[in-house]
Amino acid sequence: MARTVAGxxxxxxxxxxxxxxAVLTGLWLVLISRVDLLEWVVxxxxxxxxxFGARAARVAATGRSGSA
Amino acid sequence: MNGWLLAAAVVLALGVAPALWGATTGPLRRRVVAQNVAALLVCLVMLLLAQGYARPSYIDLGLVLAVLGPAGTLVYARLLAAELAADPPTARVTRAMTVLSAAAPPLVVLPLCVATGPGRSLVKLLLIGALLTAGNTISGRAVSGTTSLPREAHDG
Amino acid sequence: MSRKARLWLLAVGGIGVAVLLACAAFDLPGFGGTSHPYGERAVRSALARHTANVISSVNFDQRAFDTLGEESILFAAVLGTVVLLRETRDEHSEPPETVRVDPHVRRYALIALPVTLLIGLYIIAHGQLSPGGGFQGGVIVATALHLLYIAIDYKALERIRPAAAYAIADAAGEAAYVLLGTAGLLAGSVFLANFLPYGTFNTLSSGGTVPLLNAAIGVEVAGATVVLLARFLDQALEIEGGGTGGTGRQDEEANRS
Amino acid sequence: MADLLVVLALTLVVAAATAAVLTRDPARQALVLALLGLALAVLFTALQSPDVALSQLAVGSALTPLMLLLTVRKVRGRGHRGGRKRGRA
Amino acid sequence: MSVLPYLAAGWVFLVGCYGLATSRNLIHAVGCLSVCQSSTYVLLLAVGYRRGGTAPVFSDIAPGSRPVVDPVVQALVLTDVVVGATVTALLLALVIQTAKRHGTVDPDELSELRG
Structure with a gap:
């Protein structure tokens, strides 16, 4: 039981x-003026x-790591 | 005779100057609302100047201000909470604030979108408009709504 | 030296400076003139090094040593603030009060934080192409983190922001800048030389060491600003007591077990 | 047209600077300083220097007011109401 | 018009000095100091301006297609704005320290406290 919950x-x-x-990569591609491979990578x-910042902020704000 | 620069000058003279007057005189609540209005209008001026000077790279200024303007106003709402709670902005000022922050960005961003034509910069402009509208309605609510918090504790 | 005498002295001195400033202003070349010798040379050498943003090229390539000086001023100022605002022996800190905040404002903060973080990173990464750079991007990234305090409460910010980690980032940024400089030395030319290949114009990899120095400054400014604000927030929200002039010290000591 | 914008931005900067100096209360001065930062950003854009305008916006809109108001809170907390219980955070 | 920006910068500097000298609160004095600093930004950028010129950032325009303003003064002012903010922070830290040690932030009262 514990394993599935952790899973x-x-x-x-x-x-x-x-x-x-995904959302933020889309946002990045909107911000830049020219799309090439290096832009994708960066x-x-x-x-x-x-x-990760978004997740850490939500966990910090709600004090619980469960979904809000 | 560049129309966009003229529009920017008009917004500066008829919008930001009175906001500066409002922020230097009168009760504290009006000053914070005036600062919020000034941040909103200067962001729109940045977008107009970007189009007026024919320099698409100036749009980043509007992008940064669309994000940091509301954050600045939230700083005042948080740190002057005691004074603002004691003397909250009147309902009339709050309504005018929400109307302005909902009406002004589309009024400026849509003609700019028409002028720039389809493409990536059009999406960027719409993104800036959305960020600006959302940010300013939230900061307007935070400034005026400090007392009308829902009684139940804030949800998870 | 009564207050009135000081005002008179200020008035006389002020008028003197005003007259000198006015004379100097009328001797300066007219506003909007066309003679900018340094400007043309700076633009020419920036284009020679394939850096689209000439201002970043001036900052991080032609005058990189001055930027090292400015970065060290920033580092020293933060160091001074950390030393000044530390919690002294006769002070104690308590957990900050939780604050009830409008749920809409909380939700906005949780959405705006990653977006602002990304815009800050975008400004740093494109420092040598479009307007922006390490300095501006670093401040934006630091402000993004503090949306948690501004819109939610200080406890939330403390969970996400271990101050030691950002102090290390601050020092690492400064160290990276100096190491990149010495790498130029090792490459057989001058300290802080632009020894990397310049890449194709107006792409992310153009400008040789400019983007790397930009990133180093971005990390350093972001770390410095977070550490700076951490000290101010601790002082204003958590640390209590402390010496309030001579008399206050005894009773503070008394009740501090 | 560009000169008109420079003159307009200059008058805004001069007015905001004078107002910032004449506002004696630090909390209210922080507000006017934020407006001075905005006026400076518009002037820098009119003088065709977007990098400096971006730097002024990043620093002047949220960072400086936050520090000023935190200092006011710390000093005011000690100056007048030295009591344990202070206003909400 | 050819002198207006320089005189405006001079005025802002003098107003900042006036505020600094007659301030009765150290936090207000720090604010006036940042007003003084911003006058130097206005002066430097006004010196670098070229009528009809645009910013020397070639990410969206071809190099050499339009006259450009002077980038060197912009680089000077750019770093100065951020460093100025950090120095303001250091000054505010000193103000907090003074308030803790002497219980007041009024410069006149401070000058009477010896040690």
Missing amino acids: SAALRVTAEVVGWW GSCASLLAA
Whole structure:
């Protein structure tokens, strides 16, 4: 039982981070004026960083790591 | 005779100057609302100047101000909460504030979108308009709504 | 030296400075003139190094050593603030009060924080192309983190912001800048030389060391600003007591177990 | 037209600076300083220097007011109401 | 018009000095100091301006297609704005320290407290 609960919690965490990551990468591509490979790489790294920031902020704000 | 620069000058003279007057005189509640209005109008002026000078890279100024303007007003709402709670802005001022922050951005951003034509910068402009409208309605609510908090504790 | 005498002295001195400033103003070349010798040379050498934003090229390539000086001023100022605002022996800190905030404002903060963070990183990354750079982007990233305090409460910010980590980021930014400089030295030319290939114009990899120095400054400014605000927030919200002039010290000591 | 904008922005900066100096209360001065920052950003854009305007916006809109108001809160907390219980955070 | 920005910068500087000298609150004095600093930004950028010129940032225009203003003064002012904010923070930290040690932030009262 504990393993599935931990599994679903991990799933929810990755779902949230991946969700934020996709939205923020899209936002990055809107911000830049010219799209090339390096922009994609730097954009996805920055978006990943911001996605983890988003999750940490939500956990810090709500005090619980569960979904809000 | 560049129309966009003229529009920017008009917004500066008829919008930001009275906001400066409002922020230097009168009760504290009106000053905070005036600062919020000034941040909103200066962001719109930045977008107009970007189009007027034919320099798309100036839009980043509007982008940053659309995000940091409301944050600045929230700083006042948070740190002057005691004084603002004691003497909250009148309902009339609050309504005028919400109407302005809902009406002004589209009024400026839509003609700019028409002028820039379809493409990535159009999406960027719409994004800035959305950020600005959302940010200013929230900061307007935070400034005026400090007392009318829902009684139940804030949700998770 | 009564207050009135000081005002008179201020008036006389002020008028003197005003007259000198006016004379100097009328000797300066007219506003909007076309003679900018340094400007043309700076633009020419920036374009030679494939850096689109000439101001970043001036800051991080032609005058990189001055920017190292400014960065050290920033580092020293933050160091001074940390030392001044530390919690002294006769002070004690308590957890900050939780504040009830409008749920809409909370939701806005949780959405605006990652967006602002991303815009700050965008401004840093495109420092050598479009307007922006390490200094502006660093401040925006730091302000993004503090949306948690501004719109929610200080406890939330403390959970997400271990002050030690940002102090390390502050120092790491400064160290990275100096290391990049010495790398130029090791590459056989001058300290802080632009030894990397310049890449194609107006792309993210253009400008040689300019983007890397930009990133180093961005990390340093973001870390410095977070540490700075951490000290101010602790002082204003948590640390109580402390010496309030001579008399206050005894009773503070008394009730401090 | 560009000169008109420079003159307009200059008058805003001069008015905001004079107002910032004449506002004796630090909390209210922080507000006017924020407006001075906005006027400066418009002037820098009119003088064709977007990098400096961006720097002024980043620093002047949220960072400086936050520090000023935190200092006011710390000093005011000690100056007049030295009591334990202070206003909400 | 050819002198207006320089005179405006001079006026802002003098107003800042007046505020600094006659201030009765150290936090107000720090605010006036940042007003003085901003006058130097106005002067420097006014010196670098070229009528009809645009910003020397070539991410969206071709180099050499339009006259540009002077980038060197902009680089000077850019870093100065951020460093100025950090120095303001250091001054505010000193003000907090003074308030703790002497219980007051009025410069006139401070000058009477010896040690």
